[in-house]
Amino acid sequence: MTKIKIIEDDLSIANELKEILENAGYLAEVTEDFSTILDQIRKEQPDLILLDINLPKINGEILLQQIRKESNIPVIMVTSKNTEVDEVLSMSYGADDYITKPYNPTILLLRIGAVLKRSERSTDKIIYHNLEVIPQKGIINQENKEIILTKNEMIIFLYLLQHQGKIVTRDELMTDLWNNDEYINDNALTVNISRLRSKLKEIGYEEAIETRKGQGYILHE
Amino acid sequence: MNKKEYLKDKRLYLLIGITIYLVILLILLAFKVNIEATLAITFTYFVGLITILIVDYIRKKTFYNNFKCKLDSLDQKYLIVEMLQDAHFLEGRILTDALYEIDKSMIEKINEYKMQVKDFKEYVELWIHEVKLPVASLTLMVHNQKGDQSKKLLSQLTRLDNYLEQILYYVRSENAEKDYLITKVNLSKVISNVALKNKDILLAKGIDFVVSDVDIEVLTDSKWLEFIINQIVDNSIKYSKEQNAYIKIVAKDENKVIRLIIYDNGKGISKSDLPRVFDKTFTGTNGRGESAKSTGMGLYLCRELCNKLGHKIQIISEEGKYTKITILFDKNTFFHIDKE
Known part of the structure; x- marks a missing residue:
C-alpha cells in the first residue's frame, strides 16, 4: 500500500486530509512532532510527502532541501503562500508539485496520482484481462484486434482502470477530464461514456462498465 | 518682486527718511547754515538713502526671484529646500531655516504613516494566509462528509476564497516591487x-x-x-x-x-x-x-x-x-x- 506522510501543522486540515487519503486507498500518516521530522522520514520511508511551508520550528523549504540531500521521495508542497517566488523556489529545491490552499480535494488526489505515476515510470501499458491498453497511442489491443479510443475516451477509461472495482462519480471523471485540458460539459461526458461502452462491446466487454444510479460508474475487476 | 512692489513695501521707511530730512532741514535753517552747505548735506543724505534701498533691493530680488522661479518649475514643491541658495540677509535665513524644519517634520510624519500602512498591509497579507487555513479545512470537511448540501457549501467557499484573493491582490498591487x-x-x-x-x-x-x-x-x-x-x-x-x-x-x-x-x-x-x-x-x-x-x-x-x-x-x-x-x-x- 502506498504510504503518504502529511507534514502540516494545522491539525484540523491534517486530519481531514488523512481521511481523504485513506478513503482513496492510501496509508496516511500525520506528523505530530516537528522537531524530529527527518528521523521520522528515515524510519517510516513514505512513498510520498505532502509538505506545508509554514511549519513550527522549521521552514518547509529548508526541510525540503534537507530531504533532497538524502532521498528522492516525491514531495508535493501544499501551502497558502501563493506567490510565484515561493513556487519557483520550491520547485528549484526539488519539489515535484506545488498546490495552494484551499484546493479541490479531487485535484489534490489527481496530482498525487500523477506524481506517484511519474516516480514509477512504468505505465506504457496497462493490462486488463486479455486487453492491453496503450495510453500514449490511444489504443486497446486484443490479440489481433485493435481499437482506437479518442483522447476523452482514453482519459475516462484510464481513470476507471485505476479505480477498478470502486464507484467512480461523474464529478471525478469530469475533474480528471478538465485537469487534462478537456473542458467538456455534462452531455459530452454521457456521449463519451456510451461511445466507450460500445467500443468495449465490440471486443466482448459489454458489461464491463456498470452504471450505479445516482452514484456513478464502476469498472468490474 | 519688482521695483513698484518693493517701494510700496518700504513706504514706511521712506516716510521716516523724509521726516528726518525735514527735521535736519529745520535744524540747518535754525542755525542759519549757508545754502551751499545745506545743499551738500541734502545731496549726501539722499544718495545715502537711495544707495541703501538699491543694495537691499538687489539682494532680496536675487534671492526671492530665484526662490519663486525654482518653486514654479518644481513638480514636487516640498523639494524646494534642497534647491535653495544661501540667503545673505536675516529674513532669508529665517525663511530657509524654517522651511527646512517644516520639511523635516513633515517627512517624519509621512514616514510614520508609511510605516503604519506597511505594517497594516503586512498584517492583512498574513491574516489572509491564516484565513485560508480554515477555508482549506472546511473544503476538506465538506468533501469528507458528502451530503445534499455539499455543492452549495462548496460554491460559498469558492466565493469566500475569491474575495480573499481580491483583497490579497489589492494589497499586493499597491506595493508590488517584491511580489x-x-x-x-x-x-x-x-x-x-x-x-x-x-x-x-x-x-x-x-x-x-x-x-x-x-x-x-x-x-x-x-x-x-x-x-x-x-x-x-x-x-x-x-x-x-x-x-x-x-x-x-x-x-x-x-x-x-x-x-x-x-x-x-x-x-x-x-x-x-x-x-x-x-x-x-x-x-x-x-x-x-x-x-x-x-x-x-x-x-x-x-x-x-x-x-x-x-x-x-x-x-x-x-x-x-x-x-x-x-x-x-x-x-x-x-x-x-x-x-x-
Whole structure:
C-alpha cells in the first residue's frame, strides 16, 4: 500500500486530509512532532510527502532541501503562500508539485496520482484481462484486434482502470477530464461514456462498465 | 518682486527718511547754515538713502526671484529646500531655516504613516494566509462528509476564497516591487487552473468553456495572470445569459505581441458604462442588479496588475450580445535583460 506522510501543522486540515487519503486507498500518516521530522522520514520511508511551508520550528523549504540531500521521495508542497517566488523556489529545491490552499480535494488526489505515476515510470501499458491498453497511442489491443479510443475516451477509461472495482462519480471523471485540458460539459461526458461502452462491446466487454444510479460508474475487476 | 512692489513695501521707511530730512532741514535753517552747505548735506543724505534701498533691493530680488522661479518649475514643491541658495540677509535665513524644519517634520510624519500602512498591509497579507487555513479545512470537511448540501457549501467557499484573493491582490498591487516574478509561462497551464477552479459553477450553469490554441508561452507572473483571468472568467459567469451561454478563450501569436482573447456571449456592458469599467469601485448597471452584486474591484485590479506586469488590457462589448476582453503580452526583449 502506498504510504503518504502529511507534514502540516494545522491539525484540523491534517486530519481531514488523512481521511481523504485513506478513503482513496492510501496509508496516511500525520506528523505530530516537528522537531524530529527527518528521523521520522528515515524510519517510516513514505512513498510520498505532502509538505506545508509554514511549519513550527522549521521552514518547509529548508526541510525540503534537507530531504533532497538524502532521498528522492516525491514531495508535493501544499501551502497558502501563493506567490510565484515561493513556487519557483520550491520547485528549484526539488519539489515535484506545488498546490495552494484551499484546493479541490479531487485535484489534490489527481496530482498525487500523477506524481506517484511519474516516480514509477512504468505505465506504457496497462493490462486488463486479455486487453492491453496503450495510453500514449490511444489504443486497446486484443490479440489481433485493435481499437482506437479518442483522447476523452482514453482519459475516462484510464481513470476507471485505476479505480477498478470502486464507484467512480461523474464529478471525478469530469475533474480528471478538465485537469487534462478537456473542458467538456455534462452531455459530452454521457456521449463519451456510451461511445466507450460500445467500443468495449465490440471486443466482448459489454458489461464491463456498470452504471450505479445516482452514484456513478464502476469498472468490474 | 519688482521695483513698484518693493517701494510700496518700504513706504514706511521712506516716510521716516523724509521726516528726518525735514527735521535736519529745520535744524540747518535754525542755525542759519549757508545754502551751499545745506545743499551738500541734502545731496549726501539722499544718495545715502537711495544707495541703501538699491543694495537691499538687489539682494532680496536675487534671492526671492530665484526662490519663486525654482518653486514654479518644481513638480514636487516640498523639494524646494534642497534647491535653495544661501540667503545673505536675516529674513532669508529665517525663511530657509524654517522651511527646512517644516520639511523635516513633515517627512517624519509621512514616514510614520508609511510605516503604519506597511505594517497594516503586512498584517492583512498574513491574516489572509491564516484565513485560508480554515477555508482549506472546511473544503476538506465538506468533501469528507458528502451530503445534499455539499455543492452549495462548496460554491460559498469558492466565493469566500475569491474575495480573499481580491483583497490579497489589492494589497499586493499597491506595493508590488517584491511580489512578482516574470518567467516564461505557458498560457494553457494558467487557463487550466482557472478552468478547474470554476468547473463546478460552469457545469451547474450549463456554460460551455471553449479553449483553443493556447499552447503558447508568454512572459508574465503565472499567479498574477491566473488571478487576472479568473476575475474575467468570474465576471463572464456572473453576467452570463440563461441559455446557450459560452465562454471562448483563444490566443493569437502575432508579430510583436501575443493576444489572449476571452469572449463571452453574456449580458454585455452598456455604452455609457464601458469607459469606466476599469475604474476603482465602479459598479455599472449590471453590477447593481439583483442577480450579482459587484464590488467594483475585479476589473480595476486586472488593469492595475496588467500595468505592473507590462501587459495591456482592452475591453469591447455590446449590451445584450457579448463582452470581449483582450490581454496583450509584449514579445519585446525588454524582459530578457537577465540573459545578456
